[in-house]
Structure formats: structure tokens, C-alpha cells
Amino acid sequence: MTATAAIEHKHVACPFCGLSCQDLRINVRDGHFEVDAMDCAQAACGYARASGITNQTPSPTIRGQTCNIADATLRAAEILGQANSPLVGGLGCDVAGVRAAVDLAERIGGTLDHMHGDSIARNVLALQDGGWMTASMTEVRNRADLIVVIGSEIFDAYPRFGEKILWPEKPSNLEIKSRTVIVLGSKTTAAGSDHGARHVTLPREQLTDVLAAICCLLRGRPLQATAVAGISFAELKDIVERLKQAQYGAIIWSAAHLDFPHSELTIQMVAELIAELNNTNRFIGMPLTGPDGTATAQQVCTWKCGFPLRTSFAKGYPDYDPYSHGTLHLLATGQADALLWISSFNAQSPPTTSAPTIVLGHGATRCDSPPEVFIPVGTPGIDHAGLLFRGDGVAALPLAQLRNSALPSTADVIGMILSQLPR
Numbered sequence: 302m303t304a305t306a307a308i309e310h311k312h313v314a315c316p317f318c319g320l321s322c323q324d325l326r327i328n329v330r331d332g333h334f335e336v337d338a339m340d341c342a343q344a345a346c347g348y349a350r351a352s353g354i355t356n357q358t359p360s361p362t363i364r365g366q367t368c369n370i371a372d373a374t375l376r377a378a379e380i381l382g383q384a385n386s387p388l389v390g391g392l393g394c395d396v397a398g399v400r401a402a403v404d405l406a407e408r409i410g411g412t413l414d415h416m417h418g419d420s421i422a423r424n425v426l427a428l429q430d431g432g433w434m435t436a437s438m439t440e441v442r443n444r445a446d447l448i449v450v451i452g453s454e455i456f457d458a459y460p461r462f463g464e465k466i467l468w469p470e471k472p473s474n475l476e477i478k479s480r481t482v483i484v485l486g487s488k489t490t491a492a493g494s495d496h497g498a499r500h501v502t503l504p505r506e507q508l509t510d511v512l513a514a515i516c517c518l519l520r521g522r523p524l525q526a527t528a529v530a531g532i533s534f535a536e537l538k539d540i541v542e543r544l545k546q547a548q549y550g551a552i553i554w555s556a557a558h559l560d561f562p563h564s565e566l567t568i569q570m571v572a573e574l575i576a577e578l579n580n581t582n583r584f585i586g587m588p589l590t591g592p593d594g595t596a597t598a599q600q601v602c603t604w605k606c607g608f609p610l611r612t613s614f615a616k617g618y619p620d621y622d623p624y625s626h627g628t629l630h631l632l633a634t635g636q637a638d639a640l641l642w643i644s645s646f647n648a649q650s651p652p653t654t655s656a657p658t659i660v661l662g663h664g665a666t667r668c669d670s671p672p673e674v675f676i677p678v679g680t681p682g683i684d685h686a687g688l689l690f691r692g693d694g695v696a697a698l699p700l701a702q703l704r705n706s707a708l709p710s711t712a713d714v715i716g717m718i719l720s721q722l723p724r
């Protein structure tokens with residue numbers, strides 16, 4: 302038997318984290334991927350997971366029993382149509398998928414939240430409170446001569462963060478001669494040690510205190526302490542001097558890794574520090590959002606209904622509440638009486654709930670107990686083309702279809718559910 306020839310794809314945009322690297326090389330043979338993932342284990346894992354479902358395309362199910370997609374979407378429409386306060390959650394999909402999900406939520410009086418809704422809410426709370434000054438990933442990479450990274454976990458969550466932003470290997474567009482990098486984080490990491498990165502270790506719950514102390518020194522106010530969060534006064538003064546000397550500084554944070562109580566205050570303090578620094582030199586921020594289409598869900602929801610995620614249509618108009626409309630709160634308090642869970646990039650199973658659950662999920666999804674309805678959907682950038690916002694929320698990147706697939710897109714499935722809803 303003759304082996305099928307591989308089809309080569311170059312400059313592939315990767316959908317598996319907010320960096321959206323566009324330089325992968327992938328050979329596709331019979332739906333399987335041979336990936337040059339540029340030493341990124343996260344990307345390699347994402348494509349391997351997609352390869353794993355190639356041999357046997359998963360089928361829709363109702364209560365664990367295989368069915369056709371028309372029956373599955375009809376049952377989903379019945380559940381959602383009968384629910385008083387359904388939750389449209391997960392939202393791990395592309396622009397078209399989120400657009401359809403917002404339309405569906407509006408039609409059924411549902412509430413919209415993302416699987417990383419807590420981290421989105423942290424940023425939104427800080428933004429709403431005092432505003433912020435931000436720039437794109439490309440601008441930070443090309444222009445910042447000083448970058449402060451808030452949270453050492455960023456290096457794990459975005460595996461090519463150093464290579465893509467801090468220390469690019471092909472600095473053809475760089476507008477600076479050298480760059481200083483300071484990492485304020487809770488763990489020591491070797492990231493950037495060969496580039497002279499300075500790591501300042503502190504408990505992350507005390508990030509706000511440290512940023513407030515830096516702001517205080519910057520304003521020339523007295524600081525009644527010899528150390529803050531274990532950082533000596535001398536070291537704090539030295540950081541302040543470096544901030545002052547920067548021609549164009551940047552502070553990067555990932556709200557997903559500021560998961561401690563009231564961490565929106567940390568982000569608020571970052572925004573305040575940046576505003577203060579702009580009195581004398583140029584400084585900007587860059588919130589880096591996570592995987593699973595986090596930035597996409599946030600952007601599309603905001604432009605479609607005028608409010609961020611955690612908006613409910615139960616009252617017949619958009620009602621935003623970052624606390625009461627969170628997924629876990631709605632499920633734990635029994636306020637959501639049906640759950641539509643969307644996860645097309647990763648096999649992320651839905652949170653445990655007694656509410657009837659419909660999953661539009663990656664083919665490799667495994668649930669502890671079969672949901673009422675499971676419909677496998679394609680992954681954008683693998684099974685179908687799509688658009689995905691990069692983690693800085695600035696650019697929507699096109700994702701190409703890499704293989705022929707029988708799996709429908711999330712938008713297609715939601716369109717079928719919408720057409721089957723009772724009038």
C-alpha cells in the first residue's frame with residue numbers, strides 16, 4: 302500500500318496559548334500531525350491531542366448513548382429552551398463561536414462566562430476603576446528598554462514568552478540597543494539568566510505592597526520601613542532608579558496567575574504606577590491573557606453586547622455582574638438550571654453540577670459522568686479556519702484549517718441549536 306503524502310504547512314498560527322506564535326511548521330498525513338513546535342511542549346501536546354482523535358472521529362451522545370447530530374442539537378435546544386436561567390460557559394472557541402454563543406445567550410436569557418472568567422474579571426475590575434495605558438505585544442518587544450514582569454509563572458504558562466517578547470532571537474525590528482528585565486515573582490526561575498534578567502522573589506500576595514512602596518518612593522514620599530515583603534529598602538530604591546532611567550518601560554502581567562483574594566488591587570496598583578511614571582518618561586502596560594480563547598471571548602462579548610463577560614440576559618437586557626455571574630457561583634448556588642459548556646481547544650471537562658449539561662467539546666473530552674448531551678466540535682486552526690485574538694487583545698489572527706475533518710465548528714453547532722429552539 303502506498304503511503305499518503307504529507308501536506309506541509311508553514312507559518313502556522315498556534316491556538317494553544319495567548320502568545321499565538323505564527324511560526325510553526327506542520328506536516329499533516331491522514332489527519333495526523335508531525336509538528337515542529339519550536340521546542341514548545343504546550344503546542345506539541347495540543348497537536349498530539351488533536352492527532353489522537355483522528356483514527357475514530359468521536360460521535361455526539363445523549364446521556365452517553367451515541368446519536369446523530371440532529372438529535373443531539375434538538376435535545377440541547379429542548380434543555381436550553383426549558384431552562385429559566387441557563388449558563389453559557391467555557392467559551393473556549395474562536396470569534397465565530399463566541400459570536401454565536403452571545404446570540405444564543407440573548408435568545409434564551411442566559412448568562413455568559415468564560416472558563417478563565419476569574420482572571421478576566423480581575424483585569425476588568427481594575428480597568429473600570431481607573432483605566433490603564435497599554436500597548437501591543439509587538440510594540441513592547443520592539444521598543445521597551447526596561448520590562449518588568451509581574452509573576453514568574455508567566456514563563457511556564459507562555460512557554461515561548463522569553464523568546465517571543467523579552468529576548469527575541471531575530472531582533473530585526475528592535476528599536477533599542479539593550480534591555481533590562483526585572484521579574485517580580487514568587488519563585489526563582491532560570492528564565493533569562495543568560496540575558497542578565499533580575500529576579501526579585503516575594504510572596505505574590507504581597508505584590509501590591511511592593512508596588513505601592515515603589516510608587517511611594519517614586520513620588521518622593523517617605524517610607525517608614527526597612528524592607529517590604531522581604532525586599533530591602535536599598536533594593537526597592539534601586540528598582541525605582543531603574544524605572545526612572547527607562548526611556549520606554551513596560552510592565553507585563555498575567556491576571557490568571559494573580560489568583561489570590563483582591564488581586565485586582567495589584568493590577569490597579571500596576572496601572573497607577575504606570576500613570577505615575579508617565580509624568581517623567583514613557584511607560585506602558587501589557588496584560589497577557591490566557592489560553593482557550595480568553596481574549597477572544599472578552600473582545601467579542603464586549604463588542605456584541607456592550608458589556609464584558611459575566612453578563613446575563615435573564616432580565617431581557619444585558620446585566621453585568623462580575624461577582625454574581627461567575628460560573629462556579631451560579632452553579633454552586635443553584636441559580637443556573639442548565640449549563641452549555643464550550644471547550645474546543647482543550648479537552649476541558651465542565652465543572653461538576655446537578656444542572657443538565659450540554660458539552661460542545663474537544664473530541665478527547667472525558668467527563669466523570671456522561672453529560673445530558675455531548676457534541677464533539679472541531680478545533681479552530683486544526684479542523685476549520687477561524688479568527689482568534691492574541692493574548693494582548695489587540696490583533697485577531699487568522700487560523701487556517703490544517704486537515705479535512707468531519708467535526709463541525711462550535712458556531713455551526715450553536716446555529717443548529719438556535720434553529721431548533723422552540724419559538
Ligand code: SF4
Nearest residue numbers: 315318321322341461
Ligand atoms: S508559546 Fe503558546 S502560542 Fe507559542 S507555540 Fe507555545 S503554546 Fe503555541
